[in-house]
Amino acid sequence: MKIYLDNGATTKVDNKVVEAMLPFFEEKYGNASSLHIFGQEAYKSLDGARKTIAAKLNAQSEEIIFTSGGSEANNLAIKGIINREDHIITVKTEHPSVLNTIKELEKQGVETTYLNVTKEGYIDFNELIASFKENTKLVSIMHANNEIGVIQDIRKVYNLCKKKKIIFHTDAVQSFGKAYISSEDADLISISAHKIHGPKGVGTLYVKKGIRLKPQIFGGDQEGKQRAGTENIPGIVGFAKATELITEKEIKQMESLRDYFINELLKIKDTKLNGPRERLCNNINISFKYIEGEAILTLLDFEGIAVSTGSACSSKSLEPSHVLKALNLNQKEIHGTIRFTISKFTTKEELDYSIDKIKMVVEKLRKISPLRGDKDVYR
Amino acid sequence: MYTDKVIEEFKNPSNLGKLENADARGEVGNVTCGDMLYVYIKVKNNKITDIKVETFGCVAAVATSSMLTKLVKGKTLEEAEKVTKEQIAKELGGLPPIKLHCSTLAVDGLKKAIENYRTKMQPS
Ligand SMILES: Cc1ncc(COP(=O)(O)O)c(C=O)c1O
Ligand code: FES
Numbered sequence: 163m164k165i166y167l168d169n170g171a172t173t174k175v176d177n178k179v180v181e182a183m184l185p186f187f188e189e190k191y192g193n194a195s196s197l198h199i200f201g202q203e204a205y206k207s208l209d210g211a212r213k214t215i216a217a218k219l220n221a222q223s224e225e226i227i228f229t230s231g232g233s234e235a236n237n238l239a240i241k242g243i244i245n246r247e248d249h250i251i252t253v254k255t256e257h258p259s260v261l262n263t264i265k266e267l268e269k270q271g272v273e274t275t276y277l278n279v280t281k282e283g284y285i286d287f288n289e290l291i292a293s294f295k296e297n298t299k300l301v302s303i304m305h306a307n308n309e310i311g312v313i314q315d316i317r318k319v320y321n322l323c324k325k326k327k328i329i330f331h332t333d334a335v336q337s338f339g340k341a342y343i344s345s346e347d348a349d350l351i352s353i354s355a356h357k358i359h360g361p362k363g364v365g366t367l368y369v370k371k372g373i374r375l376k377p378q379i380f381g382g383d384q385e386g387k388q389r390a391g392t393e394n395i396p397g398i399v400g401f402a403k404a405t406e407l408i409t410e411k412e413i414k415q416m417e418s419l420r421d422y423f424i425n426e427l428l429k430i431k432d433t434k435l436n437g438p439r440e441r442l443c444n445n446i447n448i449s450f451k452y453i454e455g456e457a458i459l460t461l462l463d464f465e466g467i468a469v470s471t472g473s474a475c476s477s478k479s480l481e482p483s484h485v486l487k488a489l490n491l492n493q494k495e496i497h498g499t500i501r502f503t504i505s506k507f508t509t510k511e512e513l514d515y516s517i518d519k520i521k522m523v524v525e526k527l528r529k530i531s532p533l534r535g536d537k538d539v540y541r
Numbered sequence: 542m543y544t545d546k547v548i549e550e551f552k553n554p555s556n557l558g559k560l561e562n563a564d565a566r567g568e569v570g571n572v573t574c575g576d577m578l579y580v581y582i583k584v585k586n587n588k589i590t591d592i593k594v595e596t597f598g599c600v601a602a603v604a605t606s607s608m609l610t611k612l613v614k615g616k617t618l619e620e621a622e623k624v625t626k627e628q629i630a631k632e633l634g635g636l637p638p639i640k641l642h643c644s645t646l647a648v649d650g651l652k653k654a655i656e657n658y659r660t661k662m663q664p665s
Contacts, residue, residue, distance in 0.1 A: 454599050475574050475601075475643075493575045530603070
């Protein structure tokens with residue numbers, strides 16, 4: 163049995179998406195900028211895909227810029243707006259593609275504020291308001307967090323920003339297709355196809371009409387002259403197909419499986435849910451006390467179950483997850499943290515099988531751990 | 542990233558868990574990533590007759606703990622002290638560079654256990 167519970171990392175491409183993409187390799191392989199019939203055909207498909215994605219965001223076609231994925235969209239949103247003299251507000255729990263972009267800008271003198279989060283992962287609106295400055299140009303706050311599934315009230319953030327005439331960017335890579343988001347929620351929205359059963363290497367930055375970005379890739383006049391490069395038509399077509407396939411019913415199904423899974427896992431002694439109960443439909447993040455995440459992950463992998471961990475031991479820097487650290491979790495709690503992320507393809511049978519195996523693995527590792535319940539090192 | 546030997550040792554480790562009626566215990570914590578390890582020994586005629594390790598750590602920490610116990614069981618305390626982390630890594634077909642510190646944990650834990658044993662045995 164092979165069970166994939168790492169859909170936060172990436173997802174299986176839907177058959178229907180593959181089918182939609184295939185003609186664009188060997189038949190309709192034209193360049194959308196070419197004037198001949200091949201080019202026109204490509205252009206038409208590109209245009210259609212743009213409309214589909216715009217419609218999903220309640221936006222207009224001209225507001226959609228295709229990129230090579232979520233990371234590029236985040237880079238473009240931030241670097242495309244910020245100048246040296248500006249101030250930017252973000253959150254400690256953002257994705258590295260936001261945090262490291264901002265760190266790079268800091269080197270050039272850009273001023274930054276990193277907001278804290280509550281122990282469930284929410285930002286504090288008073289802290290946000292107190293952080294606004296004369297030169298605040300951009301606020302970048304993710305919609306749903308990739309590790310702990312917490313969903314921020316971005317509509318409220320946006321309204322505050324609008325009053326102050328500050329541009330608001332949100333990284334919606336994890337939430338798009340799983341939680342409602344539209345052009346009324348931000349000025350700039352990052353999305354990635356491979357998290358919604360589309361192909362890797364394609365994404366979108368939604369850019370509100372009236373905002374001009376400094377291009378980060380120079381070249382031809384594609385994407386409203388804001389992002390050069392021959393469009394990845396097969397990828398973009400696949401992205402649009404994946405967007406079309408999103409249904410409310412599947413979101414509900416994931417929610418109910420998520421709750422079932424959380425309840426069953428919390429029945430295991432000395433476990434803790436990270437992030438709030440009300441969260442992204444596919445995210446489950448649990449700390450198993452007294453044991454280490456890489457060891458849990460590896461034993462589950464032997465059983466055919468794919469998960470991810472926030473443990474320091476599993477990272478190349480031996481640093482624990484910055485998100486879990488921001489929640490003020492005890493270092494030992496972070497150590498035994500596993501993220502399970504389900505998809506529309508996940509079944510209850512798969513979860514039941516996983517629960518059995520998780521119980522077995524946790525027991526096995528606890529037997530060889532020096533830490534026990536009797537001596538509470540977690541206070 | 543791990544060698545087959547590391548994975549094999551992790552899958553079927555030897556001598557892990559708590560050793561009842563141990564003569565001494567060595568405790569170490571790891572500053573690098575926050576792991577912990579206890580080494581228990583039983584000693585007779587200056588030889589390690591039994592050893593067990595409790596590990597709160599990664600795959601490499603479990604595998605090196607297990608390998609250490611195999612290398613020192615039956616050895617004299619002096620011989621056991623000489624086992625190095627390089628030796629353990631070699632027995633495991635190598636460790637990823639970033640995981641070398643995990644083997645230090647097991648070696649240091651054993652040294653502490655031996656030290657504690659000697660202190661305990663000293664006539665007071
Ligand atoms: C919240 C978040 N932002 C950005 C990204 C990066 O997206 P991509 O992999 O398409 O570059 C990811 C995916 O890893 C993510 O989870
Ligand atoms: S024990 Fe943490 S990296 Fe090995």
